[in-house]
Amino acid sequence: MNFPTIIFKLEQVTVDYVSDTSGKPALNEVSFEIPQGSWTAVIGDNGSGKSTLSKVLSGFIPVSGGRRVLAEGHTAYAVLQNPETQLLGETVDEELQLSLHGLTDMDALEKENRMRELLDEVGLSIPLDRPVKHLSGGQKQLLNLACCLGAGADSILFDEATSMLDPGSRKSVLEAADRLHRLGTTILWVTHRTEELCFADRILLLEQGQVSFDGTTEQFFYGQQDQEEGGYNPGVPSPCERFGYEPPYVVQTVRSLHKRGYMPQARPLFPAQLSEAVKRCQLQ
Numbered sequence: 001m002n003f004p005t006i007i008f009k010l011e012q013v014t015v016d017y018v019s020d021t022s023g024k025p026a027l028n029e030v031s032f033e034i035p036q037g038s039w040t041a042v043i044g045d046n047g048s049g050k051s052t053l054s055k056v057l058s059g060f061i062p063v064s065g066g067r068r069v070l071a072e073g074h075t076a077y078a079v080l081q082n083p084e085t086q087l088l089g090e091t092v093d094e095e096l097q098l099s100l101h102g103l104t105d106m107d108a109l110e111k112e113n114r115m116r117e118l119l120d121e122v123g124l125s126i127p128l129d130r131p132v133k134h135l136s137g138g139q140k141q142l143l144n145l146a147c148c149l150g151a152g153a154d155s156i157l158f159d160e161a162t163s164m165l166d167p168g169s170r171k172s173v174l175e176a177a178d179r180l181h182r183l184g185t186t187i188l189w190v191t192h193r194t195e196e197l198c199f200a201d202r203i204l205l206l207e208q209g210q211v212s213f214d215g216t217t218e219q220f221f222y223g224q225q226d227q228e229e230g231g232y233n234p235g236v237p238s239p240c241e242r243f244g245y246e247p248p249y250v251v252q253t254v255r256s257l258h259k260r261g262y263m264p265q266a267r268p269l270f271p272a273q274l275s276e277a278v279k280r281c282q283l284q
């Protein structure tokens with residue numbers, strides 16, 4: 001059997017902020033493992049502990065109790081919420097050079113080729129001498145992502161990285177993460193938006209510093225499959241509904257079709273999957 005490598009491991013992690021007078025820890029005995037190559041999304045209401053969890057995973061803050069383990073040879077890389085926070089260079093080229101500074105055996109031409117490759121990998125078609133201040137928010141996030149790759153990241157934490165972006169830029173960042181994930185990059189995606197959860201294979205839901213749901217994306221949106229009937233019981237609220245989140249449009253449509261007895265076994269998350277399911281249903 002092929003056991004995946006565990007990249008991150010949290011064991012009973014608790015975080016208490018000294019200045020927090022609420023008397024409740026921001027994270028309360030949180031435990032989970034992140035296998036290499038997975039895409040885990042974290043969702044939760046304001047104040048549920050998402051940012052604290054991101055900071056613990058990135059190593060920005062210490063834990064008050066428990067243990068955070070990062071697999072040997074791995075470094076935590078993150079794309080943060082505000083596109084400006086991580087950018088130091090004046091031009092795209094300067095920014096990428098900073099991420100490549102460890103590659104001392106590369107000559108100038110090799111570095112330039114590598115920088116163009118990095119931009120290609122994240123789907124950013126811009127000249128290397130473009131001033132950073134002329135980039136859109138979405139382009140800045142893609143540049144941040146390219147820098148993570150340049151520095152050798154094989155796992156990347158996106159901490160609400162699309163929350164300040166317009167829909168088009170949000171799509172570009174998600175698509176870039178999706179492409180990298182298909183090539184083997186481990187993705188941790190912290191978000192408020194349920195439609196962004198569809199790209200993940202696992203959902204962690206935080207409530208008051210604790211993990212209230214840990215399961216697959218299909219389980220989160222459609223609930224548990226009925227063992228005997230094989231379909232989904234549309235009368236039982238899914239975890240997404242139970243925890244008060246609005247499912248994405250595709251899921252809402254299919255839940256409503258389930259209630260009318262159509263496609264009881266279908267669990268599409270994306271429009272293309274929905275149209276495939278409808279096509280199969282018509283052929284039957």
Ligand SMILES: Nc1ncnc2c1ncn2[C@@H]1O[C@H](COP(=O)(O)OP(=O)(O)OP(=O)(O)O)[C@@H](O)[C@H]1O
Nearest residue numbers: 017019020026044045046047048049050051052053
């Ligand atoms: N630096 C801090 N000092 C004191 N308390 C903090 C600090 N940061 C977070 N907290 C508290 O910890 C709890 C969890 O906050 P956190 O920011 O991790 O939640 P969140 O889910 O990211 O919220 P949001 O979605 O609003 O960003 C909250 O009660 C918050 O007030």
